[in-house]
Amino acid sequence: MEPVIGIDLGTTNSCVAIMKGDGYPKVIHNKSGSNTTPSMVAVTDSGKRLIGQLAKRQAVVNPQNTVYAAKRLIGRRYDDREVQKALKTIPYKTERGPHDDVRISLRNHSYAVPEISSMILNGLRMVAQDYLGRPVTKAVVTVPAYFNDNQRQATKDAGKIAGLEVLRIINEPTAAALTYGFSRNVSQKVAVFDLGGGTFDISILEIDQGVFNVITSAGDTFLGGEDFDERIMEWLVLNFAKECKVDLRTDRMALQRLKEAAENAKIELSTVSEVQINLPFIYSTPEGETLHLTANLSRDKLNELGADLVERCMHICTETMQNAGIKPADLDDVLMVGGMSRMPAIRDAVTKCFGITPSYTVHPDEAVALGAAIQGWLLVSGNTDTLLLDVTPHDFGILVAGGDFNTIIPKDTAIPTSARKVFTTMRDNQTQVRIMIMQESSNTHELLGEFALTGLREAPKGAVRIEVTFQISADGIVSVYARDLETNRCQSVTVTASSGLTNEEIQRMIQENTDYLVTSEATQKFETLHVEAERYLRQFKLLLPKAIMTLRSSSYGDDALQKASTVVSRLQEAIKRRDLNELENSLAPLKRTVELFEKLTKDQ
Amino acid sequence: MTDNKAHCKPRPLAGVNVYALKLTPLEGFIFSQLDGQVSVEQLADICQLPEENVLEAIDNLLKLKAIELPDSDMPTEYSRPAPTAKTEPAVAMAPRSMNEQPQYEEGIYLNAEQQREVDRLLALGEEENPLLILGLTADAAFADVKKSYFKLAKVYHPDRFYGRELGSYQEKLATLFEMINQAFNTLSKPRVFELWRKRLAENPAASSQLKKENSKNQLIAVDDEPPPQMVPSPAKAHSSARRYSSPISQELEEVRQNILKERRQRQNIYVDRLGKADEAMQAAILKLRDGFLLEPCEKIAMICTLVPDNPFYQSLRADFFLDENHPSYMDLLQVEVLVDSGYLDKALAGYAKLSKEYYKISAFHFMESLLLYRQNEVVKAMNAIDKALAVSPEQLLFLLHASRVSVACKNNSGKDYFWVRAIALAKKLSCDISVIGQLLVYKPAEQQNKSEKQAE
Numbered sequence A: 001m002e003p004v005i006g007i008d009l010g011t012t013n014s015c016v017a018i019m020k021g022d023g024y025p026k027v028i029h030n031k032s033g034s035n036t037t038p039s040m041v042a043v044t045d046s047g048k049r050l051i052g053q054l055a056k057r058q059a060v061v062n063p064q065n066t067v068y069a070a071k072r073l074i075g076r077r078y079d080d081r082e083v084q085k086a087l088k089t090i091p092y093k094t095e096r097g098p099h100d101d102v103r104i105s106l107r108n109h110s111y112a113v114p115e116i117s118s119m120i121l122n123g124l125r126m127v128a129q130d131y132l133g134r135p136v137t138k139a140v141v142t143v144p145a146y147f148n149d150n151q152r153q154a155t156k157d158a159g160k161i162a163g164l165e166v167l168r169i170i171n172e173p174t175a176a177a178l179t180y181g182f183s184r185n186v187s188q189k190v191a192v193f194d195l196g197g198g199t200f201d202i203s204i205l206e207i208d209q210g211v212f213n214v215i216t217s218a219g220d221t222f223l224g225g226e227d228f229d230e231r232i233m234e235w236l237v238l239n240f241a242k243e244c245k246v247d248l249r250t251d252r253m254a255l256q257r258l259k260e261a262a263e264n265a266k267i268e269l270s271t272v273s274e275v276q277i278n279l280p281f282i283y284s285t286p287e288g289e290t291l292h293l294t295a296n297l298s299r300d301k302l303n304e305l306g307a308d309l310v311e312r313c314m315h316i317c318t319e320t321m322q323n324a325g326i327k328p329a330d331l332d333d334v335l336m337v338g339g340m341s342r343m344p345a346i347r348d349a350v351t352k353c354f355g356i357t358p359s360y361t362v363h364p365d366e367a368v369a370l371g372a373a374i375q376g377w378l379l380v381s382g383n384t385d386t387l388l389l390d391v392t393p394h395d396f397g398i399l400v401a402g403g404d405f406n407t408i409i410p411k412d413t414a415i416p417t418s419a420r421k422v423f424t425t426m427r428d429n430q431t432q433v434r435i436m437i438m439q440e441s442s443n444t445h446e447l448l449g450e451f452a453l454t455g456l457r458e459a460p461k462g463a464v465r466i467e468v469t470f471q472i473s474a475d476g477i478v479s480v481y482a483r484d485l486e487t488n489r490c491q492s493v494t495v496t497a498s499s500g501l502t503n504e505e506i507q508r509m510i511q512e513n514t515d516y517l518v519t520s521e522a523t524q525k526f527e528t529l530h531v532e533a534e535r536y537l538r539q540f541k542l543l544l545p546k547a548i549m550t551l552r553s554s555s556y557g558d559d560a561l562q563k564a565s566t567v568v569s570r571l572q573e574a575i576k577r578r579d580l581n582e583l584e585n586s587l588a589p590l591k592r593t594v595e596l597f598e599k600l601t602k603d604q
Numbered sequence B: 001m002t003d004n005k006a007h008c009k010p011r012p013l014a015g016v017n018v019y020a021l022k023l024t025p026l027e028g029f030i031f032s033q034l035d036g037q038v039s040v041e042q043l044a045d046i047c048q049l050p051e052e053n054v055l056e057a058i059d060n061l062l063k064l065k066a067i068e069l070p071d072s073d074m075p076t077e078y079s080r081p082a083p084t085a086k087t088e089p090a091v092a093m094a095p096r097s098m099n100e101q102p103q104y105e106e107g108i109y110l111n112a113e114q115q116r117e118v119d120r121l122l123a124l125g126e127e128e129n130p131l132l133i134l135g136l137t138a139d140a141a142f143a144d145v146k147k148s149y150f151k152l153a154k155v156y157h158p159d160r161f162y163g164r165e166l167g168s169y170q171e172k173l174a175t176l177f178e179m180i181n182q183a184f185n186t187l188s189k190p191r192v193f194e195l196w197r198k199r200l201a202e203n204p205a206a207s208s209q210l211k212k213e214n215s216k217n218q219l220i221a222v223d224d225e226p227p228p229q230m231v232p233s234p235a236k237a238h239s240s241a242r243r244y245s246s247p248i249s250q251e252l253e254e255v256r257q258n259i260l261k262e263r264r265q266r267q268n269i270y271v272d273r274l275g276k277a278d279e280a281m282q283a284a285i286l287k288l289r290d291g292f293l294l295e296p297c298e299k300i301a302m303i304c305t306l307v308p309d310n311p312f313y314q315s316l317r318a319d320f321f322l323d324e325n326h327p328s329y330m331d332l333l334q335v336e337v338l339v340d341s342g343y344l345d346k347a348l349a350g351y352a353k354l355s356k357e358y359y360k361i362s363a364f365h366f367m368e369s370l371l372l373y374r375q376n377e378v379v380k381a382m383n384a385i386d387k388a389l390a391v392s393p394e395q396l397l398f399l400l401h402a403s404r405v406s407v408a409c410k411n412n413s414g415k416d417y418f419w420v421r422a423i424a425l426a427k428k429l430s431c432d433i434s435v436i437g438q439l440l441v442y443k444p445a446e447q448q449n450k451s452e453k454q455a456e
């Protein structure tokens, strides 16, 4: 059976897992030995792509070309309030894409956000391949439960670009619950509280007889650890501005350092009550004076800075429970997932809100990837004991007369599902209707896409009947069809066409990605051979004087020396031209020459 | 807002990017209705809104440069685009016909009996009482809805057929599961359920038919052997469901629970014993108390804090990797408890055993070495760390420790050797200024050692 990996594509950290032969899922650690890989991508001046820890390490020196938190931008429109807000603090360059999407410009090349994510996916795929010792082409990828249709589709595209077949997109909290309940014969009602780097999700599930049934899901796709980091950054910048009359935000490198320091301080404050933040040489004034930043941040201050963020999480929790008619007492457990769930203020707030001490039964950083791996295995193994049943977190519908939103599929409907409603014209002789597809979440409406159904029969108003069908796949992706019930003329869209990538674009990106991988493999091979060649060249030079002495006295000496010097110059030429073939071809003769020299000088 | 305006027919400007505009739903709707043919007056009618509101929205759209008001003397053909939609929720859904003649295909994942069952359920159609779709009778209780739904979902959820050859049943199964979902969604409110149940009770014809169908349903579960290509049939699903709750698996579950319980207990002991440790430790203990399952690497880091003068060990703990499911995990915990309780000799024996049994896990050698170093058994400590390095030569922490042990062994060249390798490794691993910085902090201490030695 071909392996299916589970990938938690996080805002800050990503994680990959696989189902082992013994029926337990396992996280695969990366080359540097850690179980999670930073979701960062960088392009170096030689055009090389750095992923994960490597990208993170060089972020300070290469801030313009290092992308972090791409998940905050994926599947969003350039003009979204959230995007505009995020653009204020990110040090890399962005621009408006051809579909009003966000593009990221690195070293004069413009990348779509799914392309960036695909690089991370690719990195994780490599981690899995190294571990398994075989190619991996199939994956289950997780997204926040509250991700909308565009964001899901864009994530799927990222998988495609990375050359992965994404068997299924599943929701992060659901995945965590699967890890919690898998192979444990429990019958429980649990809430999953997932606060990660960029997103917040709350899901309530019941687990019974191996069925994981999601009752309700809610969240905020722009609320997470990054926001806390930003609050700390703002505070640092403000204090620094007061003290030194300098706005650090104008300096990309300073921004990057501030961000790192802010995150570290936040993490430390989960265990200690006060930290000192030290950023020497943070800024040099035009007069050449160097400025240093030092600040003391206490846990209380941090709690104060992020109080409203915590409040927002809790508000969503209470509201969700109310709407779903669930009381805290109904819950057997509250699972804490995501790095931010370690923050004491969050923990206290959850305890207060749910009236139970939250549990850390599952690993906050790994549970999601493990769940994805389990789901991947469930899909291909023919297992019949365990089943995930998820719901849609939003209301879907269209706009009708009076600008009203007409719900076709309500929130918390079990998916996959489809629903139909029949609509009609409102004016005499109306020959066209425009279907505006909307998504409603926490009382705001968002236009997902629109299309027109044309060529309707000219008739008095109310006579023509138009059937609108919404369909939501098991991945949570929405398609809409409109059909004229008289002529059977049909129009349909998979809603994302309005802001996602076109098929051609995706094909091009797949090509570019494979091209890059092929070239980088060749480069790597060249580098290895190059190192080897240099070693032999050094040895050659070392042995040469002695060898000349010996060879001079022999009859074939001149000939041999002549040949040796041709080989060496051929090799040097190959290195200069970076010609892999030639290098390979001339390395073997050089090796033989060196061997010969060694023998000669030893004999002597 | 003039009378004049009420009569004009605004139309969208070419090339407007609707998404870029900040529109309220009302403005968005009005915008979608403007085609150069509808006047503002008519629009007010369409929207069933006061004219002022519409005018206000129009004004706003004008301000946003989304629409224009055409000159009244422009030729009318100019604004000929087809009249736009007016929509209104209609009365009822159109029923979908489901009475296709069954045609079975060769080589698909469902056997004939299963195919018939799918067809039967589909033939019920969505207009049918949802109780029937879920296979419920008129005396069903509300709790049965969920039970029955789960049972059906386990059989018909698309996950069950992922990537299987299904032929024409591909679509049928998709429709069927959507139907089941709809039935469940409908019945998941107690009052709605009661309504449908009563209706079913009032219609005995449907009930009797249901009984007949039910017996058919059971037939499926114990049906004759499926054709060879068909992997697990519902019949198999049932048997494995039974196995799921067999005594053996229960026993296994108990064992697992016991191990977990034991692990927790040991952790508690661990916490108690460590109660008096320094502040850095307190942090880790906090985590333990809160029920975190500490990773072995974190434990190592904690042990590291027991060894003086190593401020950066904690930050490097991520360099370690040990699997919690590894058999050594329990032993390791045990040994750690020994360390904490001051039974250092026993702990040492424990580490030695671990190192021997899992000789490939360099961390055990490393820990052994740390403990030996603490007990001033420097030569033995050197041996142990050598073993660790033989397995993991690229471990920063090991190299640093080796360097320190070398100092203690008064082996100056060893000290430098490891020290240089550590620096080189740190540089290679990263341009991470902070790690190198911390190394540099560490170095003066080493030099201090050296000068002390010279003083001797």
Ligand SMILES: Nc1ncnc2c1ncn2[C@@H]1O[C@H](COP(=O)(O)OP(=O)(O)OP(=O)(O)O)[C@@H](O)[C@H]1O
Pocket: A009, A010, A011, A012, A013, A014, A039, A071, A172, A195, A196, A197, A198, A199, A200, A224, A225, A226, A263, A266, A267, A268, A270, A337, A338, A339, A340, A341, A342, A343, A364, A365
């Ligand atoms: N001990 C800690 N205390 C406080 N915050 C922490 C701690 N550890 C990690 N974090 C924060 O948690 C966040 C990362 O969490 P996680 O890795 O779960 O997110 P993610 O999966 O990448 O993001 P998302 O799920 O939102 O897409 C970061 O903001 C990080 O600073």
Ligand SMILES: [Mg+2]
Pocket: A008, A010, A011, A172, A196, A197, A338, A368
């Ligand atoms: Mg996450």
